[in-house]
Amino acid sequence: MNPRISLPAVLITAASVIASISLASAQDKLTYSNDWFPSGDKGIQFYAKHKGFFAKEGLDVTFITAKGSSDSITRVASGSADVGSGSIVALLQAKVESNIPVKTAVSFYNKPADSIMVTEGSKIKSLKDLDGSRLATATFASSNVFWPQIVKTLKLDESKITLIKVDPAAMTPMLASGQVDGIVSWLTSASSNVQALKEVNRKLKILPWSDIGFEGYSYSAIVSDKLIQERPDVARRFVRAIRAAGQTALKDPKGVGESIKALYPDVDEALMVEQFKDALVLMDNDISKAEGFGTIDRKRLNSTWEWVAKSQGYDVKRIDPQSVVAPDSIVK
Numbered sequence: 001m002n003p004r005i006s007l008p009a010v011l012i013t014a015a016s017v018i019a020s021i022s023l024a025s026a027q028d029k030l031t032y033s034n035d036w037f038p039s040g041d042k043g044i045q046f047y048a049k050h051k052g053f054f055a056k057e058g059l060d061v062t063f064i065t066a067k068g069s070s071d072s073i074t075r076v077a078s079g080s081a082d083v084g085s086g087s088i089v090a091l092l093q094a095k096v097e098s099n100i101p102v103k104t105a106v107s108f109y110n111k112p113a114d115s116i117m118v119t120e121g122s123k124i125k126s127l128k129d130l131d132g133s134r135l136a137t138a139t140f141a142s143s144n145v146f147w148p149q150i151v152k153t154l155k156l157d158e159s160k161i162t163l164i165k166v167d168p169a170a171m172t173p174m175l176a177s178g179q180v181d182g183i184v185s186w187l188t189s190a191s192s193n194v195q196a197l198k199e200v201n202r203k204l205k206i207l208p209w210s211d212i213g214f215e216g217y218s219y220s221a222i223v224s225d226k227l228i229q230e231r232p233d234v235a236r237r238f239v240r241a242i243r244a245a246g247q248t249a250l251k252d253p254k255g256v257g258e259s260i261k262a263l264y265p266d267v268d269e270a271l272m273v274e275q276f277k278d279a280l281v282l283m284d285n286d287i288s289k290a291e292g293f294g295t296i297d298r299k300r301l302n303s304t305w306e307w308v309a310k311s312q313g314y315d316v317k318r319i320d321p322q323s324v325v326a327p328d329s330i331v332k
Contacts, residue, residue: 027060028234030227033084034065035072035219036168038264040275041188042085042219043256044108048245050259057237063263068140070094076224077102083227083238087142088217088301091324092308101225103326105235106242106294109219109282112210113186114143117175117193120203124182127207131160136175137184138168142218146209147184149311153212172196182207186218187282191274216304217296218282228330235330243294250284250293253277296325 032045045063048054054061061083066072069086076084077100088107094100116135118124124133127150137144144165151158164180171183176196185193187208194204221242227235249256257273283293291297305321308314325331 027055027058028231028237029060029062030054030083030234030238031081032061032063033072033075033081033086034063035069035084035086036067037065038260038267038272039188040253040256040260040272040277041186041279042108043260043272043276044242044246044249045085045221046263047249047252047256047259048241050262051245051248051255053241053245053248054238057241059234059237059241068138069142070140073100073102073222076222079224079226081224083221083223083235085219086222088220088304088324089142089145089308091220091222092305092319092321093145093312095319095324096312096314102222102324103225103228103330104217104220104296104324105223105239105326105331106221106246107217107219107296108221108246108294109279110217110287110291110300111282111285112208112214112216113188113218113279113282114146114209114214115185115187116182116207116209117185117189118182118205118207119175119197120205122181122205124207127154127209127212128156130154130182131156133181134162134164134179135182135184136164136166136171136180138171139165141168141184143184143186143209146214146307146311149307150209150212150214152310153214176200176202188275188279190278191271195271214307215300216307217301220296221294223326223330228326232330235326239294239326239331246283246293249276250280250288253280296331298322301325 066075069090072084072086073094075081088104172193174180175183197204223235253273253276256276257269260272261269301321309316
């Protein structure tokens with residue numbers, strides 16, 4: 001005998017289904033421009049998607065892939081994306097050149113990731129030994145912005161250094177094969193490079209630029225001025241979701257790897273985890289413990305801008321670096 005279902009129960013069930021459908025359809029859609037291909041060191045946005053931080057804030061986020069910070073910033077400025085990620089350094093430079101309508105909203109890395117990577121046993125023992133060397137750098141890497149000032153700070157002879165701009169994918173093979181003496185790379189690529197060098201029985205040596213006093217912000221989440229002006233509540237919820245995801249992810253590298261794998265099945269999950277761990281020193285440190293994850297300090301941003309200005313020959317008074325930061329109504 002079939003159990004009898006009362007009309008009220010049917011109505012309640014139908015109402016629940018309709019409510020869930022309405023909730024899903026009511027989610028605000030955002031397009032997120034990643035500044036490069038999915039990797040563990042830049043995994044917080046994927047963690048936010050897979051672990052439900054965006055959904056909790058009523059956001060339906062889809063990802064597109066750019067080719068570097070400048071490309072990602074341009075996509076957000078043009079409306080191809082609403083939000084994204086990119087270097088604050090590239091954003092400051094874009095602000096000088098074209099007053100680009102994009103703001104930084106969350107600092108992922110509050111310390112610079114830039115370095116020179118060489119092999120153990122190389123003639124390059126420290127950053128002061130770069131004269132006479134051949135170095136490879138990614139064509140659109142934000143590190144290139146600072147290169148002139150790094151050379152000046154180290155009192156090197158730039159004419160004695162060969163800097164070759166190549167596709168990012170070519171740098172590690174060039175180092176492994178000995179085609180170059182070193183590569184200009186972020187600290188977050190350490191695990192990938194260690195793995196590649198191990199195959200040719202070589203070991204990696206990292207020379208961070210912070211060793212010579214280089215400081216400031218780098219990788220960050222960005223939002224369009226249009227989003228801030230037309231949908232400020234959506235922008236606020238996006239910032240809340242990213243910061244909440246970041247705070248949780250710092251203690252959950254395995255979860256970051258799982259999240260990226262879930263969204264991009266072809267990636268090496270174990271490598272994603274190791275890459276995220278490489279980046280922890282840039283996100284979970286004395287600064288984040290004192291100021292909170294994702295915050296942007298006025299003094300540290302000014303210092304970042306001063307390095308950019310000196311490197312590119314800009315008048316430091318040309319822009320107010322605070323003009324690239326989203327308003328307090330969005331980020332606080």
